[in-house]
Amino acid sequence: MEVFRMLKRSLSFLLLLGAVFLGLLNIGSVSANTIPSNYSFDGSIFTGPIPYYSSTKSQKAYIWNNTQTKRIHNLKNYPNTVWLVSKAFVKPVKGKNQVYYKLYSAYNKKVKGIAWYGYFKKSIIKLPVIFNSQQAYLNDLSSNKALKLTRMVAKLFPNSQVNLDLSKSLYVSLPQKTDLLNEFTSTKRIDLNSFDSEGNYSYYERMAPSKAIKLIDQRLSEMGYDQDKRNSMSNYDIGLNIVGYAESFYRQSELNIANKYRYPVTLSNFRDMQDYGACSIQLGIPK
16 A cells, blocks of 8 residues: 555656646747747837846857857856847747847947847846835845946945935935935035046946946045045945946836836837936935
């Protein structure tokens, strides 16, 4: 009887495993077949390229040449790169529609090619105005890959607390800005970008974070906020508004749509696009 029960349990497990496996296949099939065969995206028409990060853990996720006959880059070598998708198209693969991206590195346009969309995730920033709690904001700040430079700038003020209301004040207009800043004294906004002697604008938020943070550190020191000064600012809170290669959203409904579609879309009520950039700090001492 014990042997029979063991065989029965084994058979039940195998049947369950088979059902789960078939279910996963069906889910994958439905997901793939929901991609319209005539889907396409061309960032040159209106939206500009759409920023993405590699989200795959595969060691064999490749970018191919334009004819898709030769592997030219392995994504494992670009874990922190922002990829700009300039075009997307559908290609039937084993009877299923698959989306492929024509893309290039935001930091080096020579690094480019064609890659399968499943390797990537949109670079998205949920703007501070959407958050209703300080903790939710801090949780997102600590985990969102698109906020890497924001985290690095916050660390330049090691004894100052990142504050949601100060961050919101950098985005909203009057009278909301006044209401938010009324809870603080000694408020000061610092716009980090500037023009150089040749009239070129810095755009730190569009640089690789490892490069940008060195220049931002230098810029702060030039403005009187060297590391010693920043270390002494334990009575200050800090707000941050740093948006570069990312789609940014101030409406939850639009954020939900952006997350729903892995590939760029243009709908009647939504369009994937980069339409906002910023690199600024708000300082204030809580009352």
